[in-house]
Amino acid sequence: MRPTKVSRRELLGAIGLAAGTSVVSGCGGEVQSQTPTPTDASAAWQYVSLVPGTVAAEAYRLMPEGGCMYAAFTSILTAWGKASGQSVSSFPVHMMKYGEGGIGGWGTVCGALNGGAAIIGLFEKDRKRRGAIIAELFSWYESTRLPSYLPNRDSAKIPATAAESVLCHVSVGRWCETSGNKVLSKEMNERCRRLTADVAAKTVELLNKSLDHAVTLAPDNSTPRAEEAPKSFGKMKCITCHEVDNP
């Protein structure tokens, strides 16, 4: 059995990384390559300010068509196409259906976040800024009581919880436990649908903020000092899943 305890030192190592907003590359640092990018269409993708409320409504509408990642991504892409005058009709948005239920039902990263992060990747080409916006989005998701979106002015509110995790199965499990609803119930589906609207709106809010250069860029902590090299890494909240030893 894999132990779930982590030492305080390990946790502090992870939190030390978590405190920064720079991108810590766990899977291979991005460095200047000697070989050119085979395809570089990035210049065409210039973000323009969008209206969070409009995007939220569209994400809510799109959810039944292709799930959470698809709805979050497509709602923003479509709004951008209209606002910028660019045609997005050839964009293979169907691709994003893979992200539902934490990728094909695996319960990993919340699909709405995966879709929001993909949009951030599409528009923010600077690695440090991209990491900073993703960090703001993910931190907000962990700590904010969701959902808050109301489909109509007279819609009934539904219970809201702070997920304490960016992982789908934790986020969903916590909401079901707190609200007394069953996993895979209609109530859960409505919760995820509204939450997807919230995530789409927040992504746009952060990209608007970035457009005004108002996103905080913390110092680059991606290279830990040798004496503090952590045994683990990542920016997720550790204590949601791991107990902590007090040595």
Place this chain on the structure above:
Amino acid sequence: MRPTKVSRRELLGAIGLAAGTSVVSGCGGEVQSQTPTPTDASAAWQYVSLVPGTVAAEAYRLMPEGGCMYAAFTSILTAWGKASGQSVSSFPVHMMKYGEGGIGGWGTVCGALNGGAAIIGLFEKDRKRRGAIIAELFSWYESTRLPSYLPNRDSAKIPATAAESVLCHVSVGRWCETSGNKVLSKEMNERCRRLTADVAAKTVELLNKSLDHAVTLAPDNSTPRAEEAPKSFGKMKCITCHEVDNP
């Protein structure tokens, strides 16, 4: 402190879902919508058989340029473009840089898997088949000792571990612990680079298999029976992160 123990009943509920290869939508079931898809370019994306070894080498080459998700995705897209005669030069592959280090360094889903799953989403439009291919890829990743890719015929082998998880921070942490290498070290980077080559090759192997209708489609277990409704869901291995009670 959030408890990490799950009961046997909860675990069995989760495993019951895990046993199926159908997509369990944690975040909103995909149903027939009354409204048309705003953009539907899916018909243009028809998979053709690709050579896993060629894709692996390209993924390995691309890794330093944009990280694990970018490398896995772009290597396959580029190979498909060549094999199918379709131009992919306008595809905004730069978008996929967001997935590195489990999305912007957050340590969630392995970026190579996120890239592989995105490619599966691009080419497999049937929800059940898409879920089945993703499940084969993710299960293989959990249980296979990786990396196995060798950049050159005379390259030295490096330690290989079964990640027992599709999450970046668990996969990386386990490899570093077993191999005695530090997190964010050059050795870890080389491990992730080779692993990305392995994941890209496996994705292509599974898509080739799907082209021959050789992917196993298990019965749809997405609607659990009421008396067995689990408190959690998802297809990840439970026992890697959770202790199990024996009631």
